[in-house]
Amino acid sequence: MSSHRPPEWDRLAATPQFHALLRAKSAFVVPACLFFCVYYFALPVLVGYFPEFMNRRVLGPLNIAYLFALSQFAMAWFIAFLYTRAARRFDAMAEEVVRLNDSPEGSGAQ
Amino acid sequence: MNVPLLIFLAFVALTLAITAWAARRSSGAASFFAAGRRITGWQNGLAVAGDYMSAASFLGIAGLIAFNGYDGFMYSVGWLVAYLTVLLVVAEPLRNAGKYTMADILAYRLSPRPVRAMAALATLTVSTFYMIAQMVGAGALVSLLLKDSGITYTTAVTGVGLLMIVYVVFGGMLATTWVQIVKAVLLMAGTLLLSVLVLGHFGFSFSAFFDAVTHVRYTVNGLPVEQDFFTPGLKYKPPYGALDLISLGMALIFGTAGLPHILIRFYTVPDARTARVSVVWAMAIIGAFYVMTTFLGFGAATIVGRDFISRNGGINMSAPLLAQALGGDTFFAFISAVAFATILAVVAGLTISASSSFSHDFWSNVVHHGSPRGPYEEVRVARITAFVVGVVAIALAILLGPGANVAFLVGLAFAVAASANLPAIVLSIFWKRFNTAGAVAALGAGLASSIVLILVGPSVRGPANALFPLENPGIVSIPIGFAAAVLATLASGDRSSEARFAELQVRGNTGLGAEKPTAH
Numbered sequence: 001m002s003s004h005r006p007p008e009w010d011r012l013a014a015t016p017q018f019h020a021l022l023r024a025k026s027a028f029v030v031p032a033c034l035f036f037c038v039y040y041f042a043l044p045v046l047v048g049y050f051p052e053f054m055n056r057r058v059l060g061p062l063n064i065a066y067l068f069a070l071s072q073f074a075m076a077w078f079i080a081f082l083y084t085r086a087a088r089r090f091d092a093m094a095e096e097v098v099r100l101n102d103s104p105e106g107s108g109a110q
Numbered sequence: 111m112n113v114p115l116l117i118f119l120a121f122v123a124l125t126l127a128i129t130a131w132a133a134r135r136s137s138g139a140a141s142f143f144a145a146g147r148r149i150t151g152w153q154n155g156l157a158v159a160g161d162y163m164s165a166a167s168f169l170g171i172a173g174l175i176a177f178n179g180y181d182g183f184m185y186s187v188g189w190l191v192a193y194l195t196v197l198l199v200v201a202e203p204l205r206n207a208g209k210y211t212m213a214d215i216l217a218y219r220l221s222p223r224p225v226r227a228m229a230a231l232a233t234l235t236v237s238t239f240y241m242i243a244q245m246v247g248a249g250a251l252v253s254l255l256l257k258d259s260g261i262t263y264t265t266a267v268t269g270v271g272l273l274m275i276v277y278v279v280f281g282g283m284l285a286t287t288w289v290q291i292v293k294a295v296l297l298m299a300g301t302l303l304l305s306v307l308v309l310g311h312f313g314f315s316f317s318a319f320f321d322a323v324t325h326v327r328y329t330v331n332g333l334p335v336e337q338d339f340f341t342p343g344l345k346y347k348p349p350y351g352a353l354d355l356i357s358l359g360m361a362l363i364f365g366t367a368g369l370p371h372i373l374i375r376f377y378t379v380p381d382a383r384t385a386r387v388s389v390v391w392a393m394a395i396i397g398a399f400y401v402m403t404t405f406l407g408f409g410a411a412t413i414v415g416r417d418f419i420s421r422n423g424g425i426n427m428s429a430p431l432l433a434q435a436l437g438g439d440t441f442f443a444f445i446s447a448v449a450f451a452t453i454l455a456v457v458a459g460l461t462i463s464a465s466s467s468f469s470h471d472f473w474s475n476v477v478h479h480g481s482p483r484g485p486y487e488e489v490r491v492a493r494i495t496a497f498v499v500g501v502v503a504i505a506l507a508i509l510l511g512p513g514a515n516v517a518f519l520v521g522l523a524f525a526v527a528a529s530a531n532l533p534a535i536v537l538s539i540f541w542k543r544f545n546t547a548g549a550v551a552a553l554g555a556g557l558a559s560s561i562v563l564i565l566v567g568p569s570v571r572g573p574a575n576a577l578f579p580l581e582n583p584g585i586v587s588i589p590i591g592f593a594a595a596v597l598a599t600l601a602s603g604d605r606s607s608e609a610r611f612a613e614l615q616v617r618g619n620t621g622l623g624a625e626k627p628t629a630h
Contacts, residue, residue: 007613007616007617007622007623009610009612009613009616009617010612010613012612012616012620012622013612013613013615013616014612018616018619018620021619021620022615022619025619029198029199032194032198033194033195033198033199036191036194037363040187040188040191040359040363041356041359043184043187043359044184044352044355044356044358044359045352045356047180047184047342047343047346047352047355048343048346048351048352048353048355048356049352051341051342051343054342055340055341055342060317060320060321061317061320061321061323061324061338061340062320062340063340063341065180065340065341065342066180066183066340069180069183069184069186069187070401072187072190072191073187073190073397073400073401075191076190076191076193076194076393076397077393077394077397079194079198080193080194080197080389080390080393083197083198083386084386084387084390087383087386091383094619094620094621097616097619097620097622098620098621098622101622
């Protein structure tokens with residue numbers, strides 16, 4: 001993102017637009033990280049402490065352990081997809097903050 | 111001349127051509143360290159995949175699954191899911207706020223000299239250990255595959271070492287990037303072909319394939335055994351198996367986002383948005399690869415068999431032997447060349463990571479206090495470092511010999527990255543109060559605890575003499591790293607780092623002031 005003035009960091013950090021950007025990002029990233037960590041670590045925990053349960057066949061010869069492991073790939077790709085979509089919004093909000101740096105008096109297109 | 115050697119040489123010739131091309135285009139620090147920041151999203155995605163998937167992934171996982179079934183697949187899962195940390199937490203702020211190395215983001219608002227010195231130490235530790243493991247693996251692999259050509263372990267190690275020195279010294283990050291891209295394409299092609307052939311062996315019937323996996327036959331101490339290889343727990347057994355798996359998982363999830371050679375890849379793209387796109391591409395490629403390790407590993411287990419593999423080069427030969435069983439000697443040669451390319455691409459990435467850190471972090475900023483150097487000095491120092499690092503790695507790999515157990519070196523690299531680097535990076539980006547004392551403590555305590563716990567653990571001392579029961583120290587050393595960071599920050603009472611937090615936040619989140627691509 002380009003801007004023509006040397007950035008006024010403290011002023012920008014105090015703007016409502018920047019706070020909105022941080023809030024929007026946290027609202028996605030924090031739950032996403034918590035979710036993927038819980039989902040991922042469930043795998044070694046279940047496999048390590050409940051191996052007989054995880055060994056139960058559910059789809060032909062495939063057991064819960066293998067299917068749950070496969071589902072981790074789908075989970076990771078899905079979260080990456082969701083983030084890509086959300087990030088478009090974050091990019092737009094970041095652009096707004098950058099524009100604020102150019103035009104504190106409201107005068108400036110880039 | 112034999113076919114495997116020819117294919118190897120063809121790949122080497124291609125990479126040297128790439129290096130010559132890159133050398134002509136290189137000029138200046140941004141070009142040498144960051145390929146001019148002109149690598150596109152999909153290119154960097156391929157390069158990250160090529161940088162990340164090492165011989166441990168291709169040969170190691172295939173072998174682990176071929177011998178132990180399901181437990182090996184756990185590695186595959188962790189190695190992909192780890193990229194969520196990179197995507198959600200680290201990649202974009204790093205690109206926005208840093209320049210050439212991981213330490214750039216740490217030193218942004220902290221006192222540069224102590225932080226960069228520690229970060230350079232952590233980077234050199236991770237990169238060197240990882241590199242030695244790759245080179246021992248390369249030496250063992252190449253000497254085994256080309257034993258009819260009379261190429262010994264020492265020759266192979268020296269050859270790999272010389273090549274990686276040439277790539278980095280003459281071609282810098284641009285050559286490294288394209289070698290990684292070529293390798294990624296070769297690896298995916300080879301793996302896809304192998305997977306299709308495995309399924310073809312079972313008449314393209316998934317159920318026939320999975321059925322065979324439930325009846326894997328081999329011998330244990332001379333007695334025939336039949337095992338369902340989907341069963342978890344064949345390798346990670348009680349009493350500590352579960353904890354070891356969790357510890358490994360932690361090292362992977364937290365460590366990947368702290369691996370310097372992966373992080374510096376994100377400096378080669380024009381902006382943070384492209385960095386994000388490249389992580390998504392990398393996840394698609396890496397994920398597809400790790401799903402296919404199902405076919406590589408279970409295929410080797412059912413079609414070749416553990417006993418045959420043990421008698422013909424050992425567990426790391428599972429994938430090449432599978433290729434031989436399915437496609438004859440030509441395919442064996444191709445897959446072996448792919449494995450060799452895999453190692454070369456990774457060691458090049460590690461070499462440039464180590465040399466940029468030494469030059470940019472230690473030489474320019476610690477030794478010379480960040481005073482402006484001549485335009486090419488940083489690059490010259492990095493080239494010299496690459497040469498020295500290469501020579502040292504060759505020497506150590508030859509000293510350790512082909513039989514060395516190097517799996518622990520890679521595990522160590524991840525543990526250090528997770529316990530030392532990641533706490534420092536994350537707290538620097540997100541915690542206003544985090545200060546220099548905290549960063550130095552995180553790096554120091556994380557580094558020390560992972561190294562000590564591995565040295566007294568079963569990988570080094572053997573299961574019977576181990577003072578620490580887990581192969582992977584993550585579950586202990588990662589909390590130690592974070593705790594040290596927090597305690598040292600609060601204890602030191604130094605608040606000076608808060609002054610530039612607003613700047614780091616704005617820059618990290620918006621890209622204002624980020625390093626731009628350079629013109630050629």
